[in-house]
Amino acid sequence: MDTLGNVKTVLGIEDELQDKVLTIIINNTRSHLTLWLKNHTDLKEIPEELNFIVEELAIARFQRIGSEAMKSESVEGHSVTYNEDDFAPYLSILSAYIPDKEEKKQGKVCFF
Numbered sequence: 001m002d003t004l005g006n007v008k009t010v011l012g013i014e015d016e017l018q019d020k021v022l023t024i025i026i027n028n029t030r031s032h033l034t035l036w037l038k039n040h041t042d043l044k045e046i047p048e049e050l051n052f053i054v055e056e057l058a059i060a061r062f063q064r065i066g067s068e069a070m071k072s073e074s075v076e077g078h079s080v081t082y083n084e085d086d087f088a089p090y091l092s093i094l095s096a097y098i099p100d101k102e103e104k105k106q107g108k109v110c111f112f
Helices: 003-011 019-040 048-063 088-097
Strands: 072-075 078-081
Touching: 003 019, 003 048, 019 048, 019 088, 048 088
Parallel strands: none
Antiparallel strands: 072 078
């Protein structure tokens, strides 16, 4: 199943009424993740095994429509706090793709 289909299934959407909005959210999420990977890794595109991040972030962003700029929201005793950095929950996974920048140098030993 494609990303749009997966997102719609999780959200319980069975019609095409939200497809344009979901497609924009998925494309923006994919672009954001691609840019993050280009800035922090040697990757130029999203590996297949990271597509679940696009789906999960697209679902979260869709559910936040109308609350985009908020850090938290409280309605009748129900409180929600939003992450400022969408990728924060995935950093432990994404960090595996960050190359080790530490240069390996041969050492010297001097005897006096």
